[in-house]
Amino acid sequence: MALIKNHELTPDPYTRITGEAELPDQGGVLVDLQRWQDDWQALGRRGSPVGVWLTSDQHPEIIADDLDRIDLVALEFPSFRDGRAYSYARLLRDRYGFSGELRAVGDVLPDQLLYMHRVGFDAFEVAGEDPLRDYQTALQEFAVFYQPAADARATALRLRHARS
Amino acid sequence: MYRYDEFDHQLVAERVAQFRHQVKRRLDGQLTEDQFKPLRLMNGLYLQLHAYMLRVNVPYGVLSAHQLRKLAHIARRYDRDYGHFTTRQNIQYNWISLEDTADILAELAEVEMNAMQSSGNCVRNITADPLAGRARDEIEDPRPWCELIRQYSILNPEFSYLPRKFKIAVTGAPKDRAAVAVHDIGLRMHHDADGKPGFEVIVGGGQGRTPVIGKTIRDWIEPEEILSYIEAILRVYNLYGRRDNMYKARIKILVNALGLDAFRELVETEYEAMRGQALAVPAAEQERIAAYFQPPAWEAGPDLDAELDTLRATDKDFARWLDANVSAHKAPGYAIVTLSLKATGQEPGDLSADRMDAVADLADRYSLGELRVTHRQNLVFTDVKQSQLQALHGELKALQLATPNIGLLTDMIACPGLDYCALANARSIPVAQDISRHFAAADKLLEIGELSINISGCMNACGHHHVANIGILGVNKKGKEFFQITLGGAADESAALGDRLGPGLPQNELPGAIETLVDKYLELRTSDSETFLETYRRVGMQPFKTAVYGDDTARRVA
Numbered sequence: 037m038a039l040i041k042n043h044e045l046t047p048d049p050y051t052r053i054t055g056e057a058e059l060p061d062q063g064g065v066l067v068d069l070q071r072w073q074d075d076w077q078a079l080g081r082r083g084s085p086v087g088v089w090l091t092s093d094q095h096p097e098i099i100a101d102d103l104d105r106i107d108l109v110a111l112e113f114p115s116f117r118d119g120r121a122y123s124y125a126r127l128l129r130d131r132y133g134f135s136g137e138l139r140a141v142g143d144v145l146p147d148q149l150l151y152m153h154r155v156g157f158d159a160f161e162v163a164g165e166d167p168l169r170d171y172q173t174a175l176q177e178f179a180v181f182y183q184p185a186a187d188a189r190a191t192a193l194r195l196r197h198a199r200s
Numbered sequence: 201m202y203r204y205d206e207f208d209h210q211l212v213a214e215r216v217a218q219f220r221h222q223v224k225r226r227l228d229g230q231l232t233e234d235q236f237k238p239l240r241l242m243n244g245l246y247l248q249l250h251a252y253m254l255r256v257n258v259p260y261g262v263l264s265a266h267q268l269r270k271l272a273h274i275a276r277r278y279d280r281d282y283g284h285f286t287t288r289q290n291i292q293y294n295w296i297s298l299e300d301t302a303d304i305l306a307e308l309a310e311v312e313m314n315a316m317q318s319s320g321n322c323v324r325n326i327t328a329d330p331l332a333g334r335a336r337d338e339i340e341d342p343r344p345w346c347e348l349i350r351q352y353s354i355l356n357p358e359f360s361y362l363p364r365k366f367k368i369a370v371t372g373a374p375k376d377r378a379a380v381a382v383h384d385i386g387l388r389m390h391h392d393a394d395g396k397p398g399f400e401v402i403v404g405g406g407q408g409r410t411p412v413i414g415k416t417i418r419d420w421i422e423p424e425e426i427l428s429y430i431e432a433i434l435r436v437y438n439l440y441g442r443r444d445n446m447y448k449a450r451i452k453i454l455v456n457a458l459g460l461d462a463f464r465e466l467v468e469t470e471y472e473a474m475r476g477q478a479l480a481v482p483a484a485e486q487e488r489i490a491a492y493f494q495p496p497a498w499e500a501g502p503d504l505d506a507e508l509d510t511l512r513a514t515d516k517d518f519a520r521w522l523d524a525n526v527s528a529h530k531a532p533g534y535a536i537v538t539l540s541l542k543a544t545g546q547e548p549g550d551l552s553a554d555r556m557d558a559v560a561d562l563a564d565r566y567s568l569g570e571l572r573v574t575h576r577q578n579l580v581f582t583d584v585k586q587s588q589l590q591a592l593h594g595e596l597k598a599l600q601l602a603t604p605n606i607g608l609l610t611d612m613i614a615c616p617g618l619d620y621c622a623l624a625n626a627r628s629i630p631v632a633q634d635i636s637r638h639f640a641a642a643d644k645l646l647e648i649g650e651l652s653i654n655i656s657g658c659m660n661a662c663g664h665h666h667v668a669n670i671g672i673l674g675v676n677k678k679g680k681e682f683f684q685i686t687l688g689g690a691a692d693e694s695a696a697l698g699d700r701l702g703p704g705l706p707q708n709e710l711p712g713a714i715e716t717l718v719d720k721y722l723e724l725r726t727s728d729s730e731t732f733l734e735t736y737r738r739v740g741m742q743p744f745k746t747a748v749y750g751d752d753t754a755r756r757v758a
Contacts, residue, residue, distance in 0.1 A: 095439070117238065117321070119361025123438045126358055131473060147222065147239055154357035177218045180211035182351040184478040185358065192207040192351070197484055 038167045041137065041159040043175075045168050050087050050108060066110060069094050072102070080105055089141070092120045100132045109134065111157075113142035122155045129156035129186040146170040150178060156186035201262050201570065202347045202492045204312040212309045215316055215355070219243045220302035227299070242322060242360065244315030245301055249622045252296040255318040256308060260328035260346040260370070261289035261573040265563040268571060270311040272556035278304050283556070285541060285549040287613055287664055288367070289327050289573040290318055294620055316354055321362045323353035323434070327369045329377045330574040333493055334536050334582045336528035340372035340389040340397045344489045345426060348481060352427050359434045363441035364449035366434070367406075372397075374693065379575060381405045381414045381695035382667055384451045385433060387426070399426055403433060403463070404455030409659045411666040411697050412452040415460050417467065424486065427479040432470035436463070496568050496583060501533030504586040511590055518593050520604035520642050526589065535586050537567075539579040539596060540603040540611065544640045547629050548614045549577035558599055566592045576613055576652075578606065608645040609653060609718070610636045613664050617657030617674065624657035626674025626681040631655050631707055638711035648718055651732045652691070667691035669733050670717060671698040672710065683710055687717070687744055688736045699741055702749050713748050720747040 039048045050064040059065055064085035072079065072088045079086045087108030088099055099106065109128060111121040121140070128134040139159035140152045149160060149171055164170050181189050190198075204212070219239075226236040240246075244255040256271070271291055275283045278300050279293040286292055296304070308314055318325055326346045333341045349368060353359070359366075371378040372389040380386025386402035398420045405414025421429050437451045440458075455463045512519035527536045539559065541549050551559070559579065563571050566588055567581035574580060579601075584592055596602035605611045612635065615621065617628030632655055639645060655672040656663035665671030671686035683705055686698030705713055718732075720743055725735045736744070 116235070117361055118443055119321075119359070119363075120439055120443075122358045122361065123435050126435075145235060147235075148361075151357035151360055173221075177221075178211065178214045178355070180207050180214065182211070182354050183356055192211070193482075193485055196205070196207065196488065197482070 037161050037163055039139075039159065039161055040168060040171050041139075043171075050085065052089070064107070066108060069098065072099070072106075076102065076105065087137070087139075090124070092118050096124050096128050096132065103128075103132055103134045103136070106134075106136060108137040108139060108159075110139040110141045113140065113144055113148075116143045116145050116148055122151060125152070125155040125157055126186050146174050149174040154181070154185040154187045154189065201264060202259070202343075202489070208312070209309070211355070212312075212314050212316075215243075215314065216302060216305045216309055219305060223298060223302055238320055238361075240298075240301075241320035242317055243301070243305065244318035245296070245298070246319060247622075248294065248620055250620070251294065252298055252301070253620070254293045254296045254301060254304060254315060255286070256291050256293070256313060256315045257318050257325040258289050258291060258313075258573045259350055260326050260332070260343055261330045261575075262332075262343065263571045263573060264311075265560040265569040265571065267311045267313055268556050268560040268563070270307065270313070272553040272560070274304055274307060275553040275556065281554075282550055282552045284547075284616070285551065285573050285577050285579070287575050287577060287662065288325055289330065289575055290325055291573070294616075317360075319365075320360075321364050321366075322360045323356065323362075323366045323368065326350050326353070327367070327378055327383075327575060329371045329373055330572040330580050331377060331527065331536055331582075332372060332572075333495070334530055335373050335375075335377075336530050337375050338373040338530070339391055341493055342370040342372040342378075342387070342389060343493045344486070345387070345389075345399075345423065346370050347489050347492070348427065348485075349430065352430070352479070359438060362434070362438055363443050364446065364451075366437070366451070368430070376691075376693040376695070377574070379664075379667065379691040379695070381693075382407055382411070382664075382691060383414065384437075385430060386414050390420070392420070398422055399429075401429060401433075404452040404460075405695075406450050406452045407661040407664060407666050408450065409447055409661070410450075410452065411661065412456065413695050413697065414452075415455070417460065417464050424481045424483075425475065427481060428474050428477070429467075429471055431474065431479055432467045435470055436466045440466070495531070496570075498531040498534060498583065499585070500531075501585075501587075503532050508586065508589065515590070517597070517602075517604075517642075518590055520646060521593050521602055522589070523646060524604040524608055525602070525606045529583070531583075533586055535584050535589060537581040537584045537589070537592060537596075538574070538606045539581065539601040540605055541578050541601070542605055542611050542636065543600045543603045544610070544636050545633050546600075546636070548612055548632050551579075555599055555601070559601070562592065562595055566595075576606075576611060578611070604642050605645055607650050607652075609639050609648055609651045609714075610645060611652070612636070613652075613654040613668070615656050615663035617655075617663075621657065621662075623660055624674070625659075625676040626657045626683065627707075628655040628657040628663055628672075628674055631672060631674070631683065631710060634707065634711050635714060638715065647728075648722065649728070649731055651718075652689075653714070654689075664691065665689070666697045667695065668698060669731075669736070670714060675704055677704070680706070682706060685713065685717075685748075687741060688733065690733055694733075701741070702745055716747050717744055720744055 050066040066087035085107040369383040382405040388400040402414040572580035614632040618624040654668035656665040667689040685701040689698030
């Protein structure tokens with residue numbers, strides 16, 4: 037599994053902590069929602085970045101008030117068919133104003149990367165022989181976009197009317 | 201009609217290139233069938249019983265003669281010389297090979313057509329009143345709004361992996377020819393007191409295993425807010441629709457589970473948060489799109505009622521066709537003509553490549569080059585001069601496209617059924633053909649009057665049997681095909697689901713049973729103008745049930 041962030045392969049600075057496993061002495065940690073809710077004060081005192089991993093039935097509204105203390109939200113795609121996290125991402129970016137790292141995890145396939153990027157993900161855990169090439173291919177497949185989303189891409193509508 | 205500009209062309213070209221790459225990866229084994237399936241579905245490609253089927257979008261049913269020629273070419277070059285027009289105003293090819301699909305899509309792009317999202321768990325082709333922009337009873341042209349919604353929904357990054365498919369239909373006329381009440385979202389245009397247009401939003405309708413008549417979630421939304429409101433509904437559905445059981449994943453199940461009020465509250469909260477923002481449609485964009493749908497240059501002239509009546513008196517065939525297949529046009533002196541794809545014994549909705557070409561030529565000569573596909577699987581010429589009706593009738597008759605049965609008993613909807621479909625339990629096309637042959641007499645059909653018969657080969661209801669005046673559902677019991685009849689369904693502004701008549705019948709008894717039902721109706725109706733549906737609503741099920749089964753229904757156990 038490789039991590040692509042801000043368009044490049046990057047080592048993962050976060051250690052994934054499942055359940056109540058012990059925290060490392062230092063460095064970023066990525067914890068479950070339950071762990072965040074139980075230990076958010078202790079996690080904050082460590083002075084290292086904190087990420088929260090949400091499964092696809094955990095609506096990010098649950099952590100909407102905590103977002104200024106969270107550096108990374110990982111949204112899980114249990115199967116590529118489960119599209120809830122696309123809406124969660126939109127809400128996190130547009131509604132709750134989250135500006136930290138938004139990471140797609142789970143069944144993340146090349147053919148979904150552009151959609152994920154458009155709804156606000158900026159980091160992706162991807163498999164494959166050459167994940168960076170897959171990612172670059174996926175993001176370059178389209179240059180025309182009909183609808184506004186959580187990205188900065190100009191819509192066809194805007195370009196049409198800017199032209200005239 | 202809408203024409204692609206450089207942005208639309210580029211997007212479709214990018215989509216074709218992407219799909220070509222996906223097909224290659226599938227053929228190389230880089231993609232599993234499981235991973236490839238949603239990708240091919242969102243490009244209109246299904247795997248059927250015998251071959252791949254490609255479904256091509258006809259956006260809200262609007263088609264040019266030029267495009268129809270391309271469809272004929274595709275039928276000839278890549279399929280078996282015919283295509284099948286569907287209940288969602290699209291066209292399907294039943295014998296496609298995977299290796300050809302990207303080339304076909306590239307050819308379609310040349311005539312500004314595509315197959316994007318004609319399948320898959322996403323927003324499907326937007327459907328509309330097939331007479332939009334032409335019908336005399338219309339209050340607003342829905343096509344500009346359909347085009348806006350089409351663009352909004354195509355490659356929508358948030359809503360391409362919905363719990364299940366999502367269908368939107370729009371009408372701008374009081375007479376509902378788009379079946380808006382049985383769509384995931386149905387939009388009905390109204391005028392306010394000042395004559396300004398707006399939308400009534402109906403949600404959660406659908407057919408399939410759990411048929412539901414949609415409910416009005418909002419009486420009124422300003423046109424410029426329609427995309428925001430649709431997005432609010434889609435987001436609530438995407439977040440809360442069931443994903444554990446594909447048969448309970450449509451929005452109608454969610455609306456019913458939450459109750460309309462609770463569902464509305466979620467949607468309204470979502471809508472309030474985005475009202476007037478990025479999705480509000482600027483006036484300039486409304487004008488840009490509307491400009492494509494300006495009426496053509498009709499030649500002013502009076503209605504020719506007297507002249508047509510004279511012709512009626514001498515040409516009985518023409519008279520029947522005028523009664524059944526010709527409807528009132530907005531512009532005096534013009535008429536709307538429906539071409540029946542339901543000639544006696546024909547497979548409903550099928551059209552050969554040669555006849556597609558012939559129809560395209562007639563559309564150029566008689567209808568300013570424009571056609572429509574109807575959800576009842578027929579074609580429409582939008583702009584025919586009344587002075588040319590008789591000539592056109594002669595031409596259509598020669599092509600066997602002038603059967604005078606539009607809206608009548610033999611204008612049946614039938615799904616592909618067991619002859620093509622992997623899901624079907626029973627055949628539906630042969631059933632339609634049987635009934636069609638049984639009721640071939642044109643005068644009898646006109647005497648019976650308005651009556652819809654729809655046939656589905658399984659409970660998924662692609663043949664719309666729930667909303668037919670007489671619905672026929674194929675079931676398989678112990679290896680034998682039986683057909684259950686329902687009565688009283690309607691897909692129009694009085695939308696209703698049919699009620700079950702009684703135990704299923706074998707195929708050979710169906711035409712006789714339908715004749716019995718029709719005779720009972722003719723006996724019971726209070727006047728020639730009382731339709732089958734009106735009689736049924738007045739007298740109820742019992743007289744029909746007794747007519748078909750006798751007093752003792754128990755003796756038939758099927």
